[in-house]
Amino acid sequence: MSVEQPLDNPAWPDVRRLVAIDAEGGVRPTGISSRSEAVVEPPIDTEGLLRRCMGNVDFAARVLRRFAGQFGGDVDQLRTSLNDTDAGAVARIAHRLKGTSANVSAVRLQAIAKEIEDLAAVEKLSQVSSRIDELLDAWSQLVASMAPSEGQSAFHQLRPNGK
Amino acid sequence: MVNSMQNLSHKTRVLVVDDDELSLEMLENTLLQGGYDVTVAHNGREAMEYVRTGQFHLVVSDWEMPEMSGLDLCRSIRERGRSRYIYVILLTSRAGTNNVVEGLSAGADEFLTKPFDPQELFVRLRVGERILSLESRDITIFTLAKLAESRDLETGTHLERMREYCRILSEQLAGKAKFKHEIDGEFIDLIYLTSPLHDIGKVGVPDRVLLKPGRLDDEEMAIIRQHAAIGGRTLDAAATVHPDADYLQMARDIAWFHHERFDGKGYPKGLSGEDIPLTARIVALADVYDALTMQRVYKPAFSHEASREIIIEGRGTQFDPDIVDAFLECEDRFVDVRQRLDSDESATTFATLCDEPVGSAS
Numbered sequence: 001m002s003v004e005q006p007l008d009n010p011a012w013p014d015v016r017r018l019v020a021i022d023a024e025g026g027v028r029p030t031g032i033s034s035r036s037e038a039v040v041e042p043p044i045d046t047e048g049l050l051r052r053c054m055g056n057v058d059f060a061a062r063v064l065r066r067f068a069g070q071f072g073g074d075v076d077q078l079r080t081s082l083n084d085t086d087a088g089a090v091a092r093i094a095h096r097l098k099g100t101s102a103n104v105s106a107v108r109l110q111a112i113a114k115e116i117e118d119l120a121a122v123e124k125l126s127q128v129s130s131r132i133d134e135l136l137d138a139w140s141q142l143v144a145s146m147a148p149s150e151g152q153s154a155f156h157q158l159r160p161n162g163k
Numbered sequence: 164m165v166n167s168m169q170n171l172s173h174k175t176r177v178l179v180v181d182d183d184e185l186s187l188e189m190l191e192n193t194l195l196q197g198g199y200d201v202t203v204a205h206n207g208r209e210a211m212e213y214v215r216t217g218q219f220h221l222v223v224s225d226w227e228m229p230e231m232s233g234l235d236l237c238r239s240i241r242e243r244g245r246s247r248y249i250y251v252i253l254l255t256s257r258a259g260t261n262n263v264v265e266g267l268s269a270g271a272d273e274f275l276t277k278p279f280d281p282q283e284l285f286v287r288l289r290v291g292e293r294i295l296s297l298e299s300r301d302i303t304i305f306t307l308a309k310l311a312e313s314r315d316l317e318t319g320t321h322l323e324r325m326r327e328y329c330r331i332l333s334e335q336l337a338g339k340a341k342f343k344h345e346i347d348g349e350f351i352d353l354i355y356l357t358s359p360l361h362d363i364g365k366v367g368v369p370d371r372v373l374l375k376p377g378r379l380d381d382e383e384m385a386i387i388r389q390h391a392a393i394g395g396r397t398l399d400a401a402a403t404v405h406p407d408a409d410y411l412q413m414a415r416d417i418a419w420f421h422h423e424r425f426d427g428k429g430y431p432k433g434l435s436g437e438d439i440p441l442t443a444r445i446v447a448l449a450d451v452y453d454a455l456t457m458q459r460v461y462k463p464a465f466s467h468e469a470s471r472e473i474i475i476e477g478r479g480t481q482f483d484p485d486i487v488d489a490f491l492e493c494e495d496r497f498v499d500v501r502q503r504l505d506s507d508e509s510a511t512t513f514a515t516l517c518d519e520p521v522g523s524a525s
């Protein structure tokens with residue numbers, strides 16, 4: 001399985017996936033009001049991410065792009081360490097990935113990274129490989145959830161530093 | 164010099180240390196939004212280089228970093244030990260008492276769980292700032308009080324009694340409707356801390372006058388009276404540069420106006436009534452009571468009863484009538500302090516008239 005790479009698209013992530021205009025014209029994080037109806041947790045807790053970005057949507061998008069830039073490398077390192085059966089290295093990388101996922105409120109990734117860290121801590125490396133697949137799965141969902149939707153280009157041109 | 168001091172007091176500097184670029188960027192953004200002056204370091208070694216400049220007193224560091232961990236950084240900071248305190252907040256995803264104990268024994272002051280919450284970060288930093296400001300306040304007051312003491316020719320317990328009298332009067336006044344909004348616990352703490360600085364301006368009075376035995380002539384008296392304005396202006400300069408340091412403003416008011424009289428016949432400005440800051444009105448009575456009840460070369464020690472009569476005589480002329488009333492309500496406590504802190508004043512071999520014989524209109 002390969003790591004999905006969204007950075008080729010300069011419009012990723014679509015900030016409209018982070019905030020929505022509500023009926024009163026106010027801006028609020030997406031995914032919050034819908035949480036009660038949602039069967040699956042959204043890949044990103046947008047409320048948490050935006051709080052940690054002090055409400056700055058453009059900054060949140062930049063942070064997500066930086067996260068996307070690091071993610072592939074982290075997965076490669078995980079695989080290499082797993083091949084070397086270096087449990088210490090697997091735990092260390094998983095711990096780091098857990099931290100960065102938590103920072104961007106990628107809740108699913110954070111949970112899987114924690115599982116990998118815990119498995120490596122007790123040297124159960126045989127179970128790590130399937131978790132890496134889950135990680136990639138969750139990553140693809142995250143990428144898709146932030147993908148620009150139709151008609152985004154005009155919106156992006158309105159933003160002063162839209163990327 | 165004033166300019167550089169102003170720069171220092173402008174924004175609070177925070178040093179943020181994290182090996183992860185993403186965390187670093189998010190912390191930096193948060194702190195910039197919070198009005199802090201932020202410097203980032205990517206590892207413990209780089210952080211220590213910043214710490215050694217002596218310009219950072221608030222540090223937010225990741226716990227787990229390659230080479231030098233947050234714990235090692237804490238230990239290195241504490242090993243320096245000789246300069247102003249550095250407040251360290253460790254970011255950690257580790258929960259549990261063992262880790263907290265490990266962090267605390269390495270010298271961390273506070274912990275913040277990852278992922279950080281901006282509001283929680285701000286609260287923790289404010290606690291750190293408060294602790295640092297109290298530290299610098301106490302150092303400043305201690306230094307100034309030592310300086311004041313060096314020119315205080317009474318034995319050392321004069322300043323001790325003075326601050327006790329000021330506290331007692333403030334507590335008594337706090338119970339009155341007229342003053343309860345102005346006098347709270349902080350006011351009482353601050354007047355206790357700053358009242359010993361009332362005569363700090365005596366550092367600017369030449370020895371030939373300050374140390375002269377016996378009576379002073381008019382010119383010498385005029386020189387000695389300058390101590391109020393000298394102390395007031397000096398502390399005012401400091402208070403202007405540090406507008407948030409309320410203790411400096413209080414110390415300034417006390418030093419400048421503790422020889423003013425309620426009827427406007429005091430010095431240096433001839434302020435009257437409630438134009439005289441409340442703190443200075445309180446110190447005025449405390450200072451005079453102590454001068455009266457202690458022996459000086461030019462006068463014997465008056466009894467409490469005799470001193471009390473003189474103070475009552477000054478009600479509304481020399482002293483604020485409300486403060487005289489408060490004094491009469493708690494005079495037993497004055498007597499207690501005097502007995503407890505009545506040092507061997509006969510050790511005083513010379514005295515000046517800087518605390519003039521009271522009751523006399525000066």
Ligand SMILES: [Fe+2]
Pocket residue numbers: 361362390421422517518
């Ligand atoms: Fe004085």
